[in-house]
Each structure stands twice: as C-alpha cells, then as structure tokens.
Amino acid sequence: MSSGNARRNATIDEALVDSEKRYASANPKSLARHLAAIKYLPGGNTRTNMYFSPFPVTMMRGEGARLHDLDGHAYTDLLGEYTAGIFGHSHPRLRAAIVEALDGGLNLGAPNRWEGELGRLMCERFPSLDKVRFCNSGTEANLYAVTAARACTGRTHVLVFDGAYHGGLLSFVSANPMQAPFPYVIGQYNDLEGCVALIAQHAHELAAVLIEPMVGSGGGISADRAFLAMLREESKRHGFVLIFDEVMTSRLAPGGLQSKLGITPDMTSFGKYLGGGMSFGAFGGADWIMARFDPAASGSFVHSGTYNNNTLTMAAGVVGLRDVYTPEACAKLNARGDRLREQANAIFQKRGVAMQMLGQGSLNVIHMHRRPLRRPTDVVSDPRRQALFHLEMLERSFFLSRRGLSALCLPLTDKDVDAFIDAVDDFCAIHRPLLQDDAV
Ligand SMILES: Cc1ncc(COP(=O)(O)O)c(C=O)c1O
Numbered sequence: 001m002s003s004g005n006a007r008r009n010a011t012i013d014e015a016l017v018d019s020e021k022r023y024a025s026a027n028p029k030s031l032a033r034h035l036a037a038i039k040y041l042p043g044g045n046t047r048t049n050m051y052f053s054p055f056p057v058t059m060m061r062g063e064g065a066r067l068h069d070l071d072g073h074a075y076t077d078l079l080g081e082y083t084a085g086i087f088g089h090s091h092p093r094l095r096a097a098i099v100e101a102l103d104g105g106l107n108l109g110a111p112n113r114w115e116g117e118l119g120r121l122m123c124e125r126f127p128s129l130d131k132v133r134f135c136n137s138g139t140e141a142n143l144y145a146v147t148a149a150r151a152c153t154g155r156t157h158v159l160v161f162d163g164a165y166h167g168g169l170l171s172f173v174s175a176n177p178m179q180a181p182f183p184y185v186i187g188q189y190n191d192l193e194g195c196v197a198l199i200a201q202h203a204h205e206l207a208a209v210l211i212e213p214m215v216g217s218g219g220g221i222s223a224d225r226a227f228l229a230m231l232r233e234e235s236k237r238h239g240f241v242l243i244f245d246e247v248m249t250s251r252l253a254p255g256g257l258q259s260k261l262g263i264t265p266d267m268t269s270f271g272k273y274l275g276g277g278m279s280f281g282a283f284g285g286a287d288w289i290m291a292r293f294d295p296a297a298s299g300s301f302v303h304s305g306t307y308n309n310n311t312l313t314m315a316a317g318v319v320g321l322r323d324v325y326t327p328e329a330c331a332k333l334n335a336r337g338d339r340l341r342e343q344a345n346a347i348f349q350k351r352g353v354a355m356q357m358l359g360q361g362s363l364n365v366i367h368m369h370r371r372p373l374r375r376p377t378d379v380v381s382d383p384r385r386q387a388l389f390h391l392e393m394l395e396r397s398f399f400l401s402r403r404g405l406s407a408l409c410l411p412l413t414d415k416d417v418d419a420f421i422d423a424v425d426d427f428c429a430i431h432r433p434l435l436q437d438d439a440v
Contacts, residue, residue, distance in 0.1 A: 006392055006427070012384045012434050019391045020054050026395070029070040030058040048168070049082075049217075052402040053387060057394065062089030065411040067399050075399035076416050080407035082217060083248045083363065084280075086273035086325060086333070088411035093323055094276050094316050101315035114314035121321045122282065126256050128244070128268045132284030133293055134308045138247035138271030139167025141281035142210065143180060144303065145267045146170075149208035149241035150182070151301060152289050157202055158182045159209040159240075161189040163376025165218050166210060166245050166269075173218060173376070189215065189375035190227050196234065203238040208267075213257045216248030217405050219367070219379045220359030228263050235266070241289065247271040247281075248407075252334060252361045254327035273325065276316025279307070329410060334361030336417060337408050343421045351428035353435040355389075357404075366404035369438040385435065389427065396423040 006022075009015035024031060034055040037044040043051050050056055058070040065088050067075045080086055087094055101114075115134065123129040135141055146158055164172045169180040185202045187195045189211075199206065209231055215221040235242040244265040250256040251273060258264055267285030274280055284290060292301050307313075341364050344357040354370045368385035371378065381403075390402045398420050400406045428435065 006395065006430050008430055009434070012382070012388065015431060015434060016384050016388050016391075019388055019395070022395060023391050024054055026073070027055075027057055027069070027071045031055050033058045033070060049401070052390065064088050064090075065409055065413075065416060073397065075394070075397050076412070076420065077409060078398055078400040078406040078412075078420060080409040081277075082272070082401070082405065083251060083407040084272035084275075085277060085409055086251060086362075086407070087277055087320060088409045091277075091324060091410075093319050097276070097315045097319040098278070098312050101311040104311065106311055108311060112309060112311055112314060114311070114318050115309045118314055118317045118321070121318065122270070122274070122284070125254060125321070126246075126250065126268060126270075126284075127259055128264045128266070128286070129284040130287040131290035131293075132282050133290070133303055134313075135281040135283070135303075135305055136279050136307050137167070137281045138245075138269060139169055139281070140305075141247065141269035141271055141283040142166045142170050142243075142245060145243045145269045145283040145285075146180075146182060146208055146210060148283070148289055148292070148301065149243065149267065152292060153207045153240060155205050155207035155240065156183050157185050157205045157207060159185045159187055159195075159199065159202070159206055161211060161376070162186050163189065163218060163379065164210075164212060164215065165376075166212070166247075170210075188377070189221070190224050191375070192224070192227050192230055195227070196230060199234045199238065203240075206238065206240040208241040208243050209235060210243045210245060212245045212247075212249060213261060213263075214249050214252070214360055214363070215376050216363055217365075217401070217403070218376045219373055220357070220363065220365035220405075221373050221376060221378075222360060225261055225263070228261060232263050232265070241266045241285075243267045243269065243285075245269050248363060249360075250274065251325075251330070251407075252363060254330050257360075274317055274321060275313040276318075276320035278310070278313035278316050280313050280317065324410070333408055333410060336412070336414070337362035337364060340364065340406075340408070340417050340421070343417070344424055347421060347425045347428060351425070351432055353428045353432055354438050355428070355435060362408040364406050366400075366406070368404070368435070371438050388431065392427050393423060396426070398423055 034044045067077045122132050242265040246256045253260040270282040341357045348355040356370050357366050368381050
C-alpha cells in the first residue's frame with residue numbers, strides 16, 4: 001500500500017493543513033462545482049451530512065463497489081450510502097426491475113402489483129410486523145410511528161435517548177431547534193436504573209419509547225440486551241409503545257437486529273436499502289396499532305403520501321429483499337464486516353494508536369480515541385483527527401464518512417477489505433506519534 005503523499009508531521013494541525021492542501025489540489029473540479037452550488041444551495045448541498053471540510057468531492061457515477069468523482073479518482077465505496085446502498089451500484093437485477101417498472105408507466109395513481117408483495121416479504125422477515133405501511137424516508141417512518149403511538153395510547157410524551165439520531169427532525173445529537181415538536185423525555189442510552197426511574201416518573205404520560213437497538217451512524221454502540229429487555233417489560237407494564245428504529249440495523253440479521261436479540265418491539269421503523277436503493281421508509285408492527293390504518297374501518301388514521309407506493313421503489317424493493325439480500329447474503333455480508341472490525345482493531349492495537357472500531361456485522365464506526373463508549377454522548381472526538389483520517393482515506397481511494405461510518409455493500413470482496421486494512425495500517429504507521437493519547 002502506498003502512503004500517498006502523506007508525511008510525518010509534528011502536530012495534528014500541521015498534518016491536517018498538509019492533508020487539506022493535497023486534497024484541494026487533487027480536486028479542483030469538485031471545488032469549482034461546490035463553489036457554484038453555494039450560490040443556490042445553503043452550504044452548496046441539500047443534505048447536511050454530505051458536507052465536510054474543506055469541501056466535499058462530487059461523485060459522478062458508481063459501479064459495483066466503486067465510485068468515480070469529478071476529478072477522475074476512483075474509490076472503493078465503504079460508505080454504502082449510509083446503509084441504503086447495500087446492493088452496490090447498478091445491481092443488474094435491481095436495474096432490470098427498475099427499467100421494467102419505468103417502462104410500465106411511472107405514476108399509476110392506484111395500488112400496483114408490487115406493494116402487497118413487498119409487504120409480505122417484510123412481514124415474513126421481521127418478527128414485529130403483523131402489518132406494514134410504506135412512506136418515503138426513515139424520518140417520515142419515525143414520525144408516523146411516534147404519532148401512531150400517541151394516537152393509539154391517547155398519551156403525549158416520547159422517551160428518546162440523549163445523542164440519538166432518528167432523522168433530521170428527530171435528532172438528539174445536539175441542540176436541535178428544528179425538532180419535531182413532541183414533548184420528549186430524554187433518557188441515557190444503556191442506563192438501566194436511570195431509565196427505570198425516568199419511566200416510573202413519566203409512566204402516566206408516556207406514549208412511546210423510540211430507540212435504535214444499536215446506535216448506527218452516531219457510533220456503532222450496541223444497546224445491552226438487558227437494557228432493551230427492560231424497555232420491553234416496562235412498556236408492557238405501563239402501556240406505552242416500544243418502537244425500534246431499525247432504519248440502519250435491519251441489515252444486521254435476516255430478521256433485523258430484533259431477531260438477533262430475540263426482543264420484539266410493538267412497532268419498527270425502516271428505510272434505506274429496503275427500497276432497493278430508491279427513496280424509502282416504512283413503519284409497521286402489531287395489529288392492534290396497524291389495524292387503525294385500515295381505511296375501510298371507521299375513524300381510521302389518515303396515512304396518505306403521493307409516493308408511498310411509487311412503482312420504482314416497490315419494484316426494486318421486492319427484488320432487493322426477495323432475490324438479492326437473501327438470508328444467506330445477509331449472513332455473508334455481516335461476517336465480512338465482523339472480520340473487518342476485528343482486523344482494524346488488531347491494527348490499532350499493534351500500532352498503539354488511540355483508535356477503535358465499534359459496531360456489528362456490516363455496520364461499523366471508527367473512533368479516533370480508545371475510551372469505552374456506552375452511549376452516544378460518550379462520542380466526543382477531535383474533529384481534526386477525524387478530518388485527517390477521512391482525507392487520508394480518500395487520498396488512498398477509500399470512501400467512508402467523515403465520522404468514520406462504514407456500511408459494507410454486497411459487491412465488496414475480501415480483497416477490498418484487505419486493501420482497506422492495509423490503508424488503515426499505513427495511516428497509523430505514519431501518524432502514530434500524533435495518535436497516542438485520548439485527550440480531546
Ligand atoms: C437510525 C436512523 N433513523 C432514521 C434515519 C432517517 O432516515 P432518512 O435519512 O431516510 O430520513 C436515519 C438516517 O440516517 C437513521 O440512521
């Protein structure tokens with residue numbers, strides 16, 4: 001593995017300045033596009049987490065597990081579109097399904113031949129689903145799940161966890177003036193005793209608890225099984241709805257993380273890859289809740305949405321879940337991710353650097369310190385170290401997020417994983433003196 005042009009520096013700041021200079025000079029066309037977009041899009045983009053300093057590269061196309069940018073660089077795609085891109089780029093079976101749907105007329109204004117099948121596939125896969133409804137994003141899925149829980153229980157409050165991310169309008173990562181205006185009770189993730197006390201205090205007004213069974217993009221931090229089992233027990237005891245946000249984690253086992261844990265929530269929200277790479281969200285759960293969405297019943301809940309059953313998503317979703325992300329493919333991909341994490345952590349240990357990779361299966365996050373992480377609020381990292389690692393991975397042709405998220409896609413090979421591990425080793429060897437301590 002070549003170490004690119006990276007060289008040893010005396011300080012992190014110096015190393016970052018060097019790295020940013022190399023990045024800017026290697027990506028003049030991306031910079032020009034970014035500067036042109038800034039005139040019309042705040043910050044030059046339309047998805048906050050796409051931005052990174054000094055400016056993001058512009059992607060032109062993808063192919064299998066490769067991405068190609070505007071300045072002609074090719075990357076191994078380790079980000080997998082934040083878990084939505086599990087199939088890789090232009091998977092032939094998905095492409096064929098999308099083209100067929102396209103040729104059949106896009107907007108039919110009626111139920112189509114795919115949506116019932118996608119519903120069946122999902123209900124058969126995920127234990128908590130008696131019935132399911134589709135929408136257009138994970139954020140929307142969570143908004144529907146929470147509002148359904150409030151409507152069904154006649155209560156108001158929603159228990160969420162400090163530092164959790166459930167979409168732009170449901171982000172508890174930092175102060176969020178754009179929060180969907182529900183009354184929240186904020187608990188600490190994995191704090192069993194504290195949350196039991198909080199629940200006892202608010203039991204009469206709690207409509208739901210919304211939790212990601214492993215914090216995905218925010219850190220790859222797994223909930224203790226005992227913590228989730230407590231939430232399951234308490235929600236039954238006090239009559240509030242347990243909602244698992246499996247927008248990211250549903251990929252971790254054929255029946256989602258809920259099946260791996262053996263804990264079945266009342267409702268689950270989904271999104272990302274389950275739409276076959278097209279815009280997608282879904283929420284579903286127990287019949288006593290989902291039956292309220294039956295439009296033939298009197299007083300049913302209104303859940304409309306022009307694109308809820310859009311033909312491209314429905315067609316791609318069916319083929320993706322039925323034919324491509326089979327239980328066998330799921331097991332293989334997650335085993336590859338487990339190996340990647342083990343190898344990365346072995347490198348960090350061998351090089352004696354303050355880094356760690358956390359996660360499960362194909363969904364992992366690299367942290368630039370080695371402090372134990374029990375909850376999202378423990379994720380306090382030095383943005384300069386994150387930027388240095390990220391830019392130097394780009395320089396070595398590996399694409400992952402600024403915060404170190406990687407979500408493996410199906411076309412990646414063991415050779416790709418080995419090459420990434422070599423790149424990480426090279427980075428650690430060069431910058432070892434700057435990565436010794438946890439001090440941030
Ligand atoms: C756990 C979780 N929930 C919800 C969402 C929101 O999904 P979307 O971006 O499709 O609105 C995300 C997005 O990354 C997520 O990670």
